[in-house]
């Protein structure tokens with residue numbers, strides 16, 4: 001890894017998307033439950 | 042042929058620049074034989090607890106489906122106590138202490154005779170305590186569930202037994218810390234081995250946290266169950282319990298994170314993304330595991346809203362090291378997958394060693410942790426807690442976190458740790474059985490936990506035997522979900538049987554050979570580790586300050602407004 005040329009495939013794009021993906025899952029689940037909460041209380 | 046070998050062959054073929062076949066040398070670094078014996082002793086108890094506790098779980102889902110009744114007058118809550126205590130307290134504590142001991146011995150070096158003796162003393166104290174507590178549960182003297190809330194009152198031997206388990210674990214933790222301190226003395230100025238460091242952080246967190254439950258047992262539950270005092274301050278006991286209880290879940294989780302950060306990268310042939318990031322996240326877990334217990338008491342009268350709010354905010358800080366961990370894992374996977382030729386944004390994903398149970402089974406655990414964590418944030422969201430409080434949603438939540446993410450990681454570790462300790466190998470047959478168990482677990486838990494989450498949102502209570510609630514319409518809505526739980530639970534129990542089969546094979550029947558204890562190196566460009574991350578004094582001071590801020594006033598408030606207290610109840 002250390003000293004080879006950067007190629008278009010040498011990145012952490014997948015990691016970036018996956019981490020944000022988790023964030024989005026969290027927010028969606030939270031929002032759905034919040035909606036239920038507002039309906040009930 | 043073992044899977045480890047298969048994996049190595051792949052590595053040899055597809056990889057790697059020169060100098061990377063360290064793998065062979067690394068494989069020979071073994072846990073000291075005498076330490077191995079002590080670590081194995083823990084595994085016997087842990088997996089026995091899994092079998093018996095799993096059986097209890099199966100009976101629970103059957104009873105709750107309404108189609109089955111327990112024979113011989115055995116009570117539902119007795120079974121549920123067996124389940125919670127054996128799986129939540131015994132399986133976990135034994136696996137953790139055995140695993141951490143092996144990890145310290147492997148990375149910091151064999152224990153001295155004194156340290157090992159302490160380890161054995163701790164082990165036997167824990168075991169005497171376990172037998173004592175279990176006996177009381179079997180005699181139906183302690184059906185108080187694994188949280189043993191007052192004013193339910195168990196026989197005093199049950200509390201004393203659990204106290205012995207905690208004291209034994211302290212002594213074992215101490216022996217691990219002593220080995221780490223010895224390493225630092227012998228290697229002044231160097232960064233300590235990451236696994237040993239992580240084990241020490243977990244032990245320190247455990248010491249500070251279990252003080253709460255120790256005080257509760259020693260000064261409240263024991264005198265009260267012995268009849269020395271008549272009444273108990275229920276709110277105080279619950280607050281002390283949850284001061285301990287939330288940190289307890291991180292005590293379970295951190296060893297799984299040790300495997301994720303340090304072991305899994307090596308199993309997939311890659312490297313640890315960053316040593317400093319791993320240490321920082323552990324220190325943050327140390328800080329934010331303890332001053333947050335009140336988030337389990339959000340519906341409780343007697344604790345002022347301000348302090349609940351403060352602890353909710355502190356709870357949310359734990360999202361930071363959690364997402365740091367997720368990021369680090371993805372990065373490790375992506376770097377390795379690209380090294381193996383994965384292209385595009387997600388092509389690396391396919392390159393991972395999906396057939397290797399040492400990877401697949403913990404990976405399923407990681408996936409389960411995503412909805413588990415998301416559900417946890419809902420639970421902790423102060424007012425929103427009342428949506429799910431004491432419903433079966435909560436049970437669904439922690440069967441994703443502890444009973445999937447954590448235990449599948451433990452099992453995935455056991456598949457190399459046990460043969461490493463016994464001098465045997467994981468055969469490819471056992472490896473595929475292990476994978477089957479992992480997949481069965483995923484399916485069974487998806488069904489059981491999913492049904493629990495939904496039923497919980499429909500209002501179904503947790504910790505409750507089958508009941509039609511006097512023919513109530515709302516309760517009728519839950520029954521199909523309870524059936525689904527029984528189906529999922531049956532699949533889970535089959536998975537447990539397969540895992541026990543693999544473990545028995547690895548303990549006594551697998552072919553002799555060498556199985557690696559995988560420990561990853563840090564990736565080049567991972568950066569150096571700042572010394573502050575190993576300065577326990579600094580982090581200790583911050584931790585104590587946070588605890589004092591979060592707890593001084595609430596405890597003072599509870600003490601100064603304490604009511605007469607409650608006498609004991611035995612409702613079973």
Ligand code: HEM
Pocket residue numbers: 095096098099101102121122124125128129132186187188436440443444448502503504505506526529530531533534537
């Ligand atoms: C065969 C697999 C399993 C099944 C069928 C199962 C089923 C259940 C059910 C139905 C409950 C809730 C009962 C109620 O609230 O009335 C429960 C509670 C619980 N389970 Fe499991 N479970 C399984 C595995 C596990 C594992 C592996 C762990 C932990 C390592 C675990 C830990 C717990 C704990 C701590 C409780 C809470 C007990 C309480 O509320 O006092 N379970 N389980």
Ligand SMILES: [Cu+2]
Pocket residue numbers: 286287290334336337
């Ligand atoms: Cu908690």
